[in-house]
Amino acid sequence: MTTTASMVWLIIGCALVTWLPRIIPFMFVRSVKLPDVVLKWLSFIPVCILSALVFENLLDTESKNFVTLDWPVFITFVPTLIIAIVTKSLSITVVAGVVIMAAVRFFM
Amino acid sequence: MTSTTELHAKSTTSSDNSFLQGVKDCVPTLLGYISIGLAFGVVGSASGMSVLEIALLTILVYAGSAQFIFCALLLTSSPASAIIVTIFVVNLRHLLMSLTLAPQFTRYSMLRNVGFGTLLTDETFGVAVTKQMQNGKLYGKWMDGLNITAYSFWILSCVAGAFLGQWVANPEKWGLDFALIAMFVALLVLQLSSVSKNKIVHYLMLIGYMAVSMYGLSYIVPSHVAVLLATIIVATIGVVTDK
Numbered sequence: 001m002t003t004t005a006s007m008v009w010l011i012i013g014c015a016l017v018t019w020l021p022r023i024i025p026f027m028f029v030r031s032v033k034l035p036d037v038v039l040k041w042l043s044f045i046p047v048c049i050l051s052a053l054v055f056e057n058l059l060d061t062e063s064k065n066f067v068t069l070d071w072p073v074f075i076t077f078v079p080t081l082i083i084a085i086v087t088k089s090l091s092i093t094v095v096a097g098v099v100i101m102a103a104v105r106f107f108m
Numbered sequence: 109m110t111s112t113t114e115l116h117a118k119s120t121t122s123s124d125n126s127f128l129q130g131v132k133d134c135v136p137t138l139l140g141y142i143s144i145g146l147a148f149g150v151v152g153s154a155s156g157m158s159v160l161e162i163a164l165l166t167i168l169v170y171a172g173s174a175q176f177i178f179c180a181l182l183l184t185s186s187p188a189s190a191i192i193v194t195i196f197v198v199n200l201r202h203l204l205m206s207l208t209l210a211p212q213f214t215r216y217s218m219l220r221n222v223g224f225g226t227l228l229t230d231e232t233f234g235v236a237v238t239k240q241m242q243n244g245k246l247y248g249k250w251m252d253g254l255n256i257t258a259y260s261f262w263i264l265s266c267v268a269g270a271f272l273g274q275w276v277a278n279p280e281k282w283g284l285d286f287a288l289i290a291m292f293v294a295l296l297v298l299q300l301s302s303v304s305k306n307k308i309v310h311y312l313m314l315i316g317y318m319a320v321s322m323y324g325l326s327y328i329v330p331s332h333v334a335v336l337l338a339t340i341i342v343a344t345i346g347v348v349t350d351k
């Protein structure tokens with residue numbers, strides 16, 4: 001249970017640069033009326049960012065020359081997507097995804 | 109779309125603005141927090157961080173991917189300035205998320221807004237925008253319930269991971285790392301199911317552009333930068349191609 005002053009400062013530095021992008025829009029949007037085109041742009045952010053986070057995990061960027069599919073993850077992704085579409089349930093999708101992933105890793 | 113009608117009908121119930129409902133809506137994401145948190149605790153210990161340091165990092169930074177990258181950079185003994193700059197870039201996507209949610213909360217005080225922003229994560233963002241799409245409105249108490257539940261479970265899991273590291277040395281073997289991906293998949297599907305029928309083709313097209321951009325950008329920039337750039341590019345395409 002120890003730490004050093006430099007470690008604490010490093011963590012505080014990292015905390016500041018993660019905190020500011022999170023809070024600045026919350027402080028700023030209150031006093032400014034955003035133009036319609038910006039609001040329209042923002043309306044596309046959720047779908048874009050959520051699919052970015054999915055694609056980020058489907059791709060294997062480790063191998064230097066080619067970006068390929070991360071096959072075990074992709075094989076799990078397909079039934080998980082179907083389950084998500086059919087059930088529209090966050091909890092069922094998460095649990096099913098984990099079980100399928102474990103099974104895929106077990107057999108591959 | 110019948111499901112949409114049902115979801116809109118639900119918006120009249122008073123429970124949607126309660127702290128408790130926020131806690132309940134957080135529950136499906138907890139498996140993700142717990143498994144990734146445990147994994148982070150293990151990785152943190154393996155990178156030579158003490159339990160105190162792991163707890164401090166978890167409490168103050170509160171961002172999964174940034175915490176993992178922090179460990180990786182620590183192991184390669186990168187200079188502090190490089191670590192801070194990297195963490196900044198990794199979490200810059202939160203600026204977009206915060207910008208998306210903030211207009212929903214202008215009726216609350218500055219202090220409360222800072223609170224909402226402070227506890228914003230990929231997961232709480234996903235749950236909140238989905239809720240907003242279904243109910244049309246977001247409430248502060250609901251957001252607090254969601255945020256505080258997520259934050260507490262994240263801290264507990266990371267610290268537990270730091271202590272119990274040796275027992276779950278390989279969380280991937282149990283597929284637990286997929287919890288987060290499955291969650292993003294489900295949140296994406298929920299987003300799309302709330303989109304009106306005449307717009308769905310446009311959204312699916314944007315997802316196609318996202319796939320192409322993510323693939324292309326992954327050749328030239330680290331994946332966290334690709335997430336940011338692809339989102340900015342494709343949201344702009346979305347505005348331009350919107351009818």
